[in-house]
Amino acid sequence: MNCMFSSTTFYLYSIIHYICHMKTKYTIKDIANLAGVSKGTVDRVLHKRGKVSQDALEKVNKILEEIDYQPNLMARSLKNNKIFSICILLPDPNSDPYWLPCIEGIQNAKAEFMPFNISLETFFFNPESTKSFLEINSIIIKKSPDAVLLVPLFFKETLNVIEKYNASKILVTTFNNQIQSKSIKSFVGQDLIQSGRVAAKLLDTILKKGDIAIVHINEVFKNAIHMQEKEKGFRNYFEEINGSKYKIFTCKLKHPSFKKDLIDFLENHPSISGIFITTSKAYQVAEVIEQIDNSKITIVGYDLLDKNIKYMKKGIIDFLINQNQKRQAYLGTIGLIEHFIFNKDISNKLLLPIDIVNTENAKYYTA
Amino acid sequence: MNCMFSSTTFYLYSIIHYICHMKTKYTIKDIANLAGVSKGTVDRVLHKRGKVSQDALEKVNKILEEIDYQPNLMARSLKNNKIFSICILLPDPNSDPYWLPCIEGIQNAKAEFMPFNISLETFFFNPESTKSFLEINSIIIKKSPDAVLLVPLFFKETLNVIEKYNASKILVTTFNNQIQSKSIKSFVGQDLIQSGRVAAKLLDTILKKGDIAIVHINEVFKNAIHMQEKEKGFRNYFEEINGSKYKIFTCKLKHPSFKKDLIDFLENHPSISGIFITTSKAYQVAEVIEQIDNSKITIVGYDLLDKNIKYMKKGIIDFLINQNQKRQAYLGTIGLIEHFIFNKDISNKLLLPIDIVNTENAKYYTA
DNA sequence: TTTTTTAGTGTGTTCGAACACATTTTTTAC
DNA sequence: GTAAAAAATGTGTTCGAACACACTAAAAAA
Numbered sequence: 147m148n149c150m151f152s153s154t155t156f157y158l159y160s161i162i163h164y165i166c167h168m169k170t171k172y173t174i175k176d177i178a179n180l181a182g183v184s185k186g187t188v189d190r191v192l193h194k195r196g197k198v199s200q201d202a203l204e205k206v207n208k209i210l211e212e213i214d215y216q217p218n219l220m221a222r223s224l225k226n227n228k229i230f231s232i233c234i235l236l237p238d239p240n241s242d243p244y245w246l247p248c249i250e251g252i253q254n255a256k257a258e259f260m261p262f263n264i265s266l267e268t269f270f271f272n273p274e275s276t277k278s279f280l281e282i283n284s285i286i287i288k289k290s291p292d293a294v295l296l297v298p299l300f301f302k303e304t305l306n307v308i309e310k311y312n313a314s315k316i317l318v319t320t321f322n323n324q325i326q327s328k329s330i331k332s333f334v335g336q337d338l339i340q341s342g343r344v345a346a347k348l349l350d351t352i353l354k355k356g357d358i359a360i361v362h363i364n365e366v367f368k369n370a371i372h373m374q375e376k377e378k379g380f381r382n383y384f385e386e387i388n389g390s391k392y393k394i395f396t397c398k399l400k401h402p403s404f405k406k407d408l409i410d411f412l413e414n415h416p417s418i419s420g421i422f423i424t425t426s427k428a429y430q431v432a433e434v435i436e437q438i439d440n441s442k443i444t445i446v447g448y449d450l451l452d453k454n455i456k457y458m459k460k461g462i463i464d465f466l467i468n469q470n471q472k473r474q475a476y477l478g479t480i481g482l483i484e485h486f487i488f489n490k491d492i493s494n495k496l497l498l499p500i501d502i503v504n505t506e507n508a509k510y511y512t513a
Numbered sequence: 514m515n516c517m518f519s520s521t522t523f524y525l526y527s528i529i530h531y532i533c534h535m536k537t538k539y540t541i542k543d544i545a546n547l548a549g550v551s552k553g554t555v556d557r558v559l560h561k562r563g564k565v566s567q568d569a570l571e572k573v574n575k576i577l578e579e580i581d582y583q584p585n586l587m588a589r590s591l592k593n594n595k596i597f598s599i600c601i602l603l604p605d606p607n608s609d610p611y612w613l614p615c616i617e618g619i620q621n622a623k624a625e626f627m628p629f630n631i632s633l634e635t636f637f638f639n640p641e642s643t644k645s646f647l648e649i650n651s652i653i654i655k656k657s658p659d660a661v662l663l664v665p666l667f668f669k670e671t672l673n674v675i676e677k678y679n680a681s682k683i684l685v686t687t688f689n690n691q692i693q694s695k696s697i698k699s700f701v702g703q704d705l706i707q708s709g710r711v712a713a714k715l716l717d718t719i720l721k722k723g724d725i726a727i728v729h730i731n732e733v734f735k736n737a738i739h740m741q742e743k744e745k746g747f748r749n750y751f752e753e754i755n756g757s758k759y760k761i762f763t764c765k766l767k768h769p770s771f772k773k774d775l776i777d778f779l780e781n782h783p784s785i786s787g788i789f790i791t792t793s794k795a796y797q798v799a800e801v802i803e804q805i806d807n808s809k810i811t812i813v814g815y816d817l818l819d820k821n822i823k824y825m826k827k828g829i830i831d832f833l834i835n836q837n838q839k840r841q842a843y844l845g846t847i848g849l850i851e852h853f854i855f856n857k858d859i860s861n862k863l864l865l866p867i868d869i870v871n872t873e874n875a876k877y878y879t880a
Numbered sequence: 881t882t883t884t885t886t887a888g889t890g891t892g893t894t895c896g897a898a899c900a901c902a903t904t905t906t907t908t909a910c
Numbered sequence: 911g912t913a914a915a916a917a918a919t920g921t922g923t924t925c926g927a928a929c930a931c932a933c934t935a936a937a938a939a940a
Contacts, residue, residue: 171630173926184890189928197888219628220587221926224895261586261855263538344873351831351871352719383873464718488628499877502869504718506711506750510866540896551920556898564918588896591925 172215180213181205192217219488223262230486231265233286234479235296236322237273244426244449244471245270251476259483266479267291276300283307292486293317295478298325305329317485319492321478322471323372334478334496336469338372342379342424344500345446348465349420350383350392352444356419357393359411363427364400373424380422393417408434423447428466432457450503450512459505468501468511539582547580548572559584586855590629597853598632600653601846602663603689604640611793611816611838612637612664618843626850633846634658643667650674659853660684662845665692672696684852686859688845689838690739701845701863703836705739709746709791711867712813715832716759716787717750719811723786724760726778730794731767740791747789760784775801790814795833799824817870817879826872835868835878 174192178185183202190198191206192215198206234252239245249268256266269286272278280303286294287310294311298304298320308329311318319332349358360380362373377396384390395418397411408431412418421443423431428447435443436457445463447454449471457463477496484490503511541559545552550569557565558573559582565573606613616635623633636653639645647670653661654677661678665671665687675696678685686699716725727747729740744763751757762785764778775798779785788810790798795814802810803824812830814821816838824830844863851857870878 174928175926185927186890186929187888190889193928195929197886199888202888216627218591218926220591221895222928224585224587224591224897224925225927225929227895261583340873344871347871347873354721497877499868500874501866502871502874504711504714504869506707506714507867507869510864541898542896552897553899553920554918557919560898562899566918569918585896588925589898591895591927592897592899594925 170213171218172213173218177206177209177213177215181209223487227263229263229265230293230483231267231289231291232479232482233289233291233294234266234268234475235271235279235282235286235294236268236475237297237299238270240270241273243451247472248475251472251474252479254472255476255479255483258480259487262483262487264483264486265291273299276303279303280307283310287311287314287316290314291316293319293482295319295321295475295482297322298330299323301325317482317492319478319482321474324495332478332481332492332494332496334474334481335498336474336500337497338375339379339382340497341467341469341500342376342381342422343383344467344502345376345422345465346380346383348446348502349422349444350387352464353392353420355391357395357415357417358420358422359415359418360394360396361408361421361423361431362396362398363404363423363425363430364398376422376424392420404430405434409438412438418443420444421446426451426454426469428463429453429457432460432462436460436462450508455505455508455512458503458508464504466503466508468503470498470501470511473498537580538585539580540585544573544576544580544582547576590854594630596630596632597660597850598634598656598658599846599849600656600658600661601633601635601842602638602649602653602661603635603842604664604666605637607637608640610818614839615842618839618841619846621839622843622846622850625847626854629850629854631850631854632658640666643670646670647674650677654678654681654683657681658683660686660849662686662688662842662849664689665697666690668692684849684859686845686849688841691862699845699848699859699861699863701841701848702865703841703867704864705742706746706749707864708834708836708867709743709748709789710750711834711869712743712789712832713747713750715813715869716789716811717754719831720759720787722758724762724782724784725787725789726782726785727761727763728775728788728790728798729763729765730771730790730792730797731765743789743791759787771797772801776805779805785810787811788813793818793821793836795830796820796824799827799829803827803829817875822872822875822879825870825875831871833870833875835870837865837868837878840865 174185174188178188181188183205187198187202188206190196191203191210236248237245239249252266252268256264267289269282271282279300283296294316296318304325305327308318312329317331319334320330321334324330324333324335360377362377364370381394384392384394395415397408399407419442421431423445426447426449428445429451431447432445435445441461446465446467447463448467449469450466454463454466458466477498481492481496485492501511541552541555545555548555548569550572554565554569555573557563558570558577601619603615604612606616619633619635623631634656636649638649646667650663661683663671663685671692672694675685679696684698686701687697688701691697691700691702727744729744731737748761751759751761762782764775766774786809788798790812793814793816795812796818798814799812802812808828813832813834814830815834816836817833821830821833825833844865848859848863852859868878
């Protein structure tokens with residue numbers, strides 16, 4: 147067995163703080179020798195395969211209690227030599243470029259675990275069609291992968307397919323949006339209420355006077371819960387600080403009358419000095435603001451789309467909040483891979499940082 | 514050999530976009546069979562161990578060109594069964610709590626690669642003593658680890674020890690601050706000039722009028738280059754935008770006269786509406802500002818120390834910039850581990866995001 | 881008592897890479 | 911032409927876990 151020692155050394159001029167992160171490594175053979183049985187018996191005890199006498203069981207368990215046995219996962223993986231297959235399902239980036247960074251995140255995860263036998267397959271569904279979501283899920287089920295990572299855009303349909311996956315004993319984890327159901331074992335994403343609070347704090351810091359508009363730009367089937375939660379957190383922030391000096395208006399816009407409606411809204415509310423856009427389409431608002439040349443309005447929006455960054459550089463959008471899709475997909479994938487290869491637990495809720503982005507630090511989040 | 518297929522499927526209602534990230538896996542035995550030689554010969558070719566005829570060499574190389582051979586790292590690691598030892602050297606967190614998160618980052622890295630034979634040893638030096646830095650480095654050299662990750666606080670001494678490490682064929686990488694020398698093979702940290710620009714942009718966004726003070730709080734041996742570069746970036750931002758409306762003052766403070774000097778400075782410059790503190794001691798400035806009850810001054814500082822966050826929650830500090838020490842140490846460690854285990858290249862310069870932190874997203878960066 | 885069953889135990893093989901070593905082939909020397 | 915040296919090639923073992931299989935011993939059935 148390999149053994150490492152931990153020590154603290156004193157030296158002439160300063161105490162050397164020395165932290166050793168190594169542990170003693172035991173093998174099954176070591177345990178067998180210590181317990182006075184054969185490795186086969188130890189193996190049977192470890193895997194609870196039965197056919198072990200009470201006497202031998204006790205001898206092995208005694209040793210197992212004394213030492214901290216950590217199986218060599220390299221050896222296990224080499225022996226099993228199983229190709230773990232993971233299917234990933236997300237909305238088609240052709241329908242919405244928001245999803246494009248996810249592919250990069252998945253590829254990064256794959257690259258990182260290249261030496262392992264991992265099969266990753268990415269599927270896209272039409273974010274405006276529950277039918278497409280269901281269909282592609284049934285295709286994935288037919289492939290019977292070991293696990294599925296998906297974006298559960300549609301509540302009912304998601305619960306539906308998860309039931310089917312469970313029946314086929316396929317592990318399912320989710321990212322992007324959180325479905326409130328005990329059938330969801332794992333979620334990677336952001337706390338949208340907190341996200342709204344971050345936006346609120348930003349506007350609260352910048353604005354000196356005037357009122358605030360929360361702008362929802364509605365798209366077909368872009369789940370409204372997202373926007374609602376962000377608004378909830380946003381308003382919640384101002385309710386908490388007693389005596390908010392701002393009036394907060396909610397403005398729901400929809401294409402094709404979007405532009406006209408926004409201009410009307412701003413004309414009817416000349417006191418507006420700050421706008422919080424709850425979707426990634428802040429550039430659409432910025433476009434209008436630029437045209438009506440209202441440079442005194444502070445804008446906070448979401449996501450590092452090229453168009454958003456363009457208007458941020460122009461000084462029309464002040465802050466963007468990074469929803470970190472790439473990292474969501476990356477961590478969702480990594481979580482499954484490490485679960486299969488290293489037997490790691492899958493965290494049932496992983497909340498990513500809500501990054502505040504301005505012109506000067508944008509490049510670090512887009513790269 | 515294991516083989517996976519890539520395909521594109523058309524479906525009734527929508528095209529299924531299908532990306533397969535799997536590659537065919539060959540073994541040495543496969544190559545031997547394909548080339549018509551024995552696995553020993555293939556092994557000799559792969560490791561350039563010689564004793565191979567021209568004929569056999571060509572046969573094997575032909576196959577190697579045709580296929581993409583990726584050695585099974587589990588098998589390699591299992592056979593070699595080498596314990597890679599990495600020593601990490603950073604300033605003592607007892608001298609400056611700034612370094613505390615680094616330990617967590619190192620432990621995370623260790624935990625992530627627990628199944629591998631990695632020995633991590635962390636050493637601390639006194640950040641105010643070049644002697645301590647040199648001494649502990651010589652202790653590390655005596656342990657002859659496979660690699661060293663260190664914080665090169667002192668320029669001359671760092672070049673000195675790197676030479677010794679090179680002589681002992683010990684790989685050295687650095688984090689926290691960048692030493693400008695070709696002998697540095699790898700650096701993980703932040704672009705300090707860009708960091709100053711982020712702060713500048715923040716104040717530019719918030720301030721409506723008044724002037725700005727750059728405050729350097731000098732500590733013994735806290736390398737001045739850090740502060741200089743941040744100031745450079747900060748001023749550079751305002752120089753670039755033609756016609757900055759702010760006057761920018763630089764204010765160097767030093768204990769023990771710190772408090773008095775700061776109060777004097779503010780009294781002499783009543784126009785100051787924004788302060789940029791280039792070190793992690795923003796709380797010390799905030800303390801004074803709170804006492805003189807000047808709530809109209811916007812403060813931007815560095816690092817998520819408890820005291821800084823406390824004053825941010827009080828509304829005295831507006832933004833903190835996260836220098837991300839934890840992640841720096843984490844990525845520096847990961848880089849070395851992956852280099853040894855997966856033969857990955859070590860990136861010679863890894864610039865981390867410059868995170869903008871307010872009260873609402875702070876918890877995601879401290880956790 | 882002998883045979884069959886079954887519980888209990890240990891041995892041997894596999895995964896893929898690495899390398900020691902044995903074997904075969906070729907070259908050089910005499 | 912034969913012996914010795916050198917070059918080339920193949921075989922076998924190891925790493926640690928997993929599991930098939932063979933084996934022993936005791937219990938049950940004949």
